[in-house]
Amino acid sequence: MKPCFWVWLAIVTNVVSATNIIKRLPDRHYYTLHVPEVDHDTHIAAQHVAISLGGQFEGMVGELKTYYMMSVPKSSLNKRSQGDDTDPIVTAFQARKRFDKRDENQRLWDRVQRLDPQVPRQRTKRAALPREPPFTEISKGQAVMEDAQRVLDIKDPGFPRQWHLVNQEVFGNDINVTDVWKQDITGNGTIVAILDDGLDYESKDLAENFYAAGSYDFNDHEDLPTPKLFDDTHGTRCAGQIAAQKNDICGIGIAYNSRVSGIRILSGEITDADEASALNYKYQENDIFSCSWGPPDNGETMEAPDGILADAFINGIENGRDGKGSIYVFATGNGAVSGDNCNFDGYTNSIYTITVGAIDHNNAHPPYSESCSAQMVVTYSSGGGQFIYTTNVGKNVCSDHHGGTSAAAPTAAGVFALVLSVRPELTWRDLQHLCVQTAIPISTDDEDWKELPSGRLYNHKYGYGKLDAHTIVEAAKTFELVNKQTRLELPVVDPEHEKIPIPDSSKDEKKKQALESKVQVTDEMVKGAGLLRLEHITATVNIEHERRGDIVINLQSPNNVISELATMRPADKSSDGIVDWKFMTVKHWEENPVGEWILQVYDVSHPETNGSFFNWTLTLFGEMDPNFTGEPNYTPLAEKNQTTTGPIENLSETLIPTTASSSAAESSVSQSDDTVIGRPTRVKPSVSDTTIATASSNDDDDDLKETQTAGSVSPAAQASNDEEEEGREAGSGTSTIIYALVGSGAIITLAGGMYVQKRKGWRSPVLASTENAPEGGRLTGYEFQVLRNSEEQEEDGDERPLLTEEESRRNNVSS
Numbered sequence: 001m002k003p004c005f006w007v008w009l010a011i012v013t014n015v016v017s018a019t020n021i022i023k024r025l026p027d028r029h030y031y032t033l034h035v036p037e038v039d040h041d042t043h044i045a046a047q048h049v050a051i052s053l054g055g056q057f058e059g060m061v062g063e064l065k066t067y068y069m070m071s072v073p074k075s076s077l078n079k080r081s082q083g084d085d086t087d088p089i090v091t092a093f094q095a096r097k098r099f100d101k102r103d104e105n106q107r108l109w110d111r112v113q114r115l116d117p118q119v120p121r122q123r124t125k126r127a128a129l130p131r132e133p134p135f136t137e138i139s140k141g142q143a144v145m146e147d148a149q150r151v152l153d154i155k156d157p158g159f160p161r162q163w164h165l166v167n168q169e170v171f172g173n174d175i176n177v178t179d180v181w182k183q184d185i186t187g188n189g190t191i192v193a194i195l196d197d198g199l200d201y202e203s204k205d206l207a208e209n210f211y212a213a214g215s216y217d218f219n220d221h222e223d224l225p226t227p228k229l230f231d232d233t234h235g236t237r238c239a240g241q242i243a244a245q246k247n248d249i250c251g252i253g254i255a256y257n258s259r260v261s262g263i264r265i266l267s268g269e270i271t272d273a274d275e276a277s278a279l280n281y282k283y284q285e286n287d288i289f290s291c292s293w294g295p296p297d298n299g300e301t302m303e304a305p306d307g308i309l310a311d312a313f314i315n316g317i318e319n320g321r322d323g324k325g326s327i328y329v330f331a332t333g334n335g336a337v338s339g340d341n342c343n344f345d346g347y348t349n350s351i352y353t354i355t356v357g358a359i360d361h362n363n364a365h366p367p368y369s370e371s372c373s374a375q376m377v378v379t380y381s382s383g384g385g386q387f388i389y390t391t392n393v394g395k396n397v398c399s400d401h402h403g404g405t406s407a408a409a410p411t412a413a414g415v416f417a418l419v420l421s422v423r424p425e426l427t428w429r430d431l432q433h434l435c436v437q438t439a440i441p442i443s444t445d446d447e448d449w450k451e452l453p454s455g456r457l458y459n460h461k462y463g464y465g466k467l468d469a470h471t472i473v474e475a476a477k478t479f480e481l482v483n484k485q486t487r488l489e490l491p492v493v494d495p496e497h498e499k500i501p502i503p504d505s506s507k508d509e510k511k512k513q514a515l516e517s518k519v520q521v522t523d524e525m526v527k528g529a530g531l532l533r534l535e536h537i538t539a540t541v542n543i544e545h546e547r548r549g550d551i552v553i554n555l556q557s558p559n560n561v562i563s564e565l566a567t568m569r570p571a572d573k574s575s576d577g578i579v580d581w582k583f584m585t586v587k588h589w590e591e592n593p594v595g596e597w598i599l600q601v602y603d604v605s606h607p608e609t610n611g612s613f614f615n616w617t618l619t620l621f622g623e624m625d626p627n628f629t630g631e632p633n634y635t636p637l638a639e640k641n642q643t644t645t646g647p648i649e650n651l652s653e654t655l656i657p658t659t660a661s662s663s664a665a666e667s668s669v670s671q672s673d674d675t676v677i678g679r680p681t682r683v684k685p686s687v688s689d690t691t692i693a694t695a696s697s698n699d700d701d702d703d704l705k706e707t708q709t710a711g712s713v714s715p716a717a718q719a720s721n722d723e724e725e726e727g728r729e730a731g732s733g734t735s736t737i738i739y740a741l742v743g744s745g746a747i748i749t750l751a752g753g754m755y756v757q758k759r760k761g762w763r764s765p766v767l768a769s770t771e772n773a774p775e776g777g778r779l780t781g782y783e784f785q786v787l788r789n790s791e792e793q794e795e796d797g798d799e800r801p802l803l804t805e806e807e808s809r810r811n812n813v814s815s
């Protein structure tokens with residue numbers, strides 16, 4: 001075939017068009033073709049391969065110039081073989097690539113690196129919805145509320161119930177937004193896309209702020225994100241939090257003159273190609289992507305966006321908002337009660353997403369909200385008996401039972417919409433700097449708050465603290481944009497040992513032993529990378545273990561700041577180990593990185609299961625020095641690899657063990673292993689929670705007064721956290737270890753088979769989630785529901801609906 005034919009074909013089939021959303025038809029099976037090199041005829045290679053394989057060429061995937069799609073009728077495939085190793089299209093592709101014909105088209109085959117079947121699967125919502133009577137008590141913040149009503153002419157009948165905007169009961173426990181509004185900063189010009197289960201653009205509270213051109217339904221492949229399933233209320237509620245109009249319906253949005261797009265992805269299955277397109281959908285217009293979903297928060301899943309999804313995030317960061325980067329806001333997840341931790345979720349632990357957790361109206365950590373070192377800030381949501389009041393599906397319908405970390409992410413997105421309306425030129429990293437700089441530490445008696453070298457406080461449950469709309473908007477007004485990003489990548493591989501057994505700490509509770517691996521960061525390396533200001537850190541870790549949930553990992557900085565990268569996850573019985581997993585921490589933001597970084601790996605609980613450590617890579621991300629000239633050296637150790645060929649000296653120096661003291665927390669940890677403590681039975685919003693028309697009163701409140709039971713909560717919360725402090729001190733005194741000299745300045749160390757007994761106790765996320773509940777009121781029935789009759793249960797669904805359930809529901813609805 002002559003090249004001009006392909007050019008002609010390209011023109012007639014119009015594959016060179018811009019945003020190409022490929023409507024996924026139910027009777028076809030789809031594949032992505034990855035062509036890493038982009039030039040003028042990238043699509044020709046993809047198209048040639050697609051057609052040669054007997055498929056229909058569908059064009060580019062979303063905004064991703066290196067991905068194309070092809071499809072075949074499902075009827076042409078054996079149902080069993082769709083998407084697995086025996087998929088005939090995949091087999092044919094691989095065979096043809098292996099079989100080097102060296103004909104004129106081989107060049108085209110060579111360019112297509114991968115072909116991946118697109119298997120639809122379900123993304124899950126994050127709506128922990130406990131039920132308690134709505135509050136009615138009015139007290140001292142009332143003046144602020146009434147002043148705002150008067151000055152801003154707010155007539156929304158639900159405004160007084162929106163305690164997260166003006167808290168009349170506990171003064172100051174709100175996002176502090178009214179003085180921002182009084183400056184006429186209300187989100188003008190900013191568009192927030194809600195990636196969720198739909199958006200009711202016919203709601204009179206949202207219609208005028210709805211941005212149809214930025215909206216799409218990836219579940220049913222239609223232009224408008226119409227909620228269709230009985231429980232498609234979540235996206236509308238999130239949209240209401242951000243952009244509910246100032247009118248006479250329900251409450252008011254945080255950025256009530258911003259606009260919202262609805263991108264429907266949660267109401268059924270979508271493929272990775274759909275999700276990738278959704279994450280970049282209209283990303284020159286949609287500024288912020290609010291995401292209240294993710295992999296299941298069951299305490300055992302470990303899943304990250306890879307391949308096309310990872311590329312979609314990078315594409316969004318590099319090219320979204322004209323190169324300033326799309327703002328991705330993700331909820332930490334509601335799995336804390338199941339022992340989950342947001343560092344095991346590749347969406348929340350990505351450096352490209354702003355990870356937002358929840359606090360309740362008492363500034364307390366609600367038991368559902370996951371902790372982790374990737375958490376940046378928290379904001380208000382349900383807990384302690386109160387919920388978020390917002391717009392609901394229907395022309396004139398409100399909800400007073402929105403909550404979970406699901407509701408925290410849109411609140412943050414609303415605050416960011418205010419910030420961008422004042423400073424639209426801020427990049428994705430500028431906004432993260434603003435979060436770090438302006439977050440306000442709360443509940444500071446919590447023992448996980450640690451003062452950092454930067455002078456700030458950090459807590460794995462609260463991040464840098466709560467978002468304060470007034471403070472962050474004021475800071476944004478004069479914020480100096482940061483320079484571009486640079487990084488320093490330091491792989492640590494023990495040259496002698498293929499793998500090193502991780503000492504078992506489950507038998508002797510008085511002595512915890514860590515396998516430690518160290519890497520030295522020198523001033524020379526930092527300067528060579530042009531790294532001026534440290535931002536995110538990732539640790540990419542490889543460990544094999546018979547029971548993954550037993551692995552506990554800390555990262556200790558040269559200044560003895562300890563990030564909890566992996567906490568024990570009692571429910572995680574997987575024997576897959578940790579494979580190239582990128583743990584992330586924001587706790588070292590603006591710390592001086594020069595010195596020794598130590599990765600500490602513990603094996604807790606279950607003596608019968610063992611594991612070994614392979615290697616890790618420390619990557620420091622940060623702002624590049626504006627004065628830096630020349631080529632940054634991102635991988636200083638790699639350059640010096642030539643010199644590692646000789647015998648490694650002093651590999652086995654003597655180890656200086658530190659005597660360890662017993663940890664009180666430990667026994668609780670090991671007791672809690674097999675039984676996952678107190679899981680909420682229902683966490684998803686249901687049709688039966690209060691869906692009230694504005695006009696009506698709360699007659700149905702009685703329905704809400706359900707009997708609560710906290711009976712299944714283990715008293716594990718008694719753990720003391722003194723160990724935390726001790727751990728820090730112990731860290732500095734623990735000298736040890738063997739040095740493998742690599743080149744001149746670079747030292748990599750790996751404690752091969754050498755264990756240090758540490759004083760440091762580790763913390764169970766289960767403990768972490770319960771111990772900070774408000775005194776007295778702790779867990780008062782909070783989010784533990786009595787099982788209702790089976791019919792209602794069924795309607796309630798689970799927070800994480802399974803494919804089959806969701807499918808059958810959909811079928812029910814459509815039939």
Ligand SMILES: *[C@@H]1O[C@H](CO)[C@@H](O)[C@H](O)[C@H]1NC(C)=O
Nearest residue numbers: 172176179180440468470471
């Ligand atoms: C809330 O905003 C006001 C201005 O309206 C500001 O003076 C105050 O410091 C803010 N509150 C906090 C806790 O920063």
Ligand SMILES: *[C@@H]1O[C@H](CO)[C@@H](O)[C@H](O)[C@H]1NC(C)=O
Nearest residue numbers: 183184185186187188189257
């Ligand atoms: C924002 O939009 C509203 C409604 O169109 C308008 O009243 C207000 O003046 C605008 N504010 C700014 C700062 O443009």
Ligand SMILES: *[C@@H]1O[C@H](CO)[C@@H](O)[C@H](O)[C@H]1NC(C)=O
Nearest residue numbers: 501504546607608609610611
């Ligand atoms: C784990 O290690 C212990 C002690 O080294 C050993 O006795 C046991 O057999 C190991 N278990 C497995 C499953 O390898």
Ligand SMILES: *[C@@H]1O[C@H](CO)[C@@H](O)[C@H](O)[C@H]1NC(C)=O
Nearest residue numbers: 491492493542543614615616
């Ligand atoms: C790290 O360990 C993994 C798992 O064994 C291995 O696949 C990988 O090649 C190792 N990386 C390096 C740089 O040795």
Ligand SMILES: *[C@@H]1O[C@H](CO)[C@@H](O)[C@H](O)[C@H]1NC(C)=O
Nearest residue numbers: 483532533624625626627628
């Ligand atoms: C960059 O160079 C200028 C001029 O020499 C100096 O004033 C400034 O402090 C330098 N900036 C940094 C971050 O070192």
Ligand SMILES: *[C@@H]1O[C@H](CO)[C@@H](O)[C@H](O)[C@H]1NC(C)=O
Nearest residue numbers: 635637638639640641642645
């Ligand atoms: C050293 O690293 C460079 C860059 O990663 C690589 O190209 C080279 O092959 C390596 N040399 C040796 C001897 O491993």
Ligand SMILES: *[C@@H]1O[C@H](CO)[C@@H](O)[C@H](O)[C@H]1NC(C)=O
Nearest residue numbers: 648649650651653739740741
């Ligand atoms: C190895 O250790 C010995 C004794 O501790 C020391 O004299 C020598 O300098 C060390 N070699 C290197 C390369 O560090």
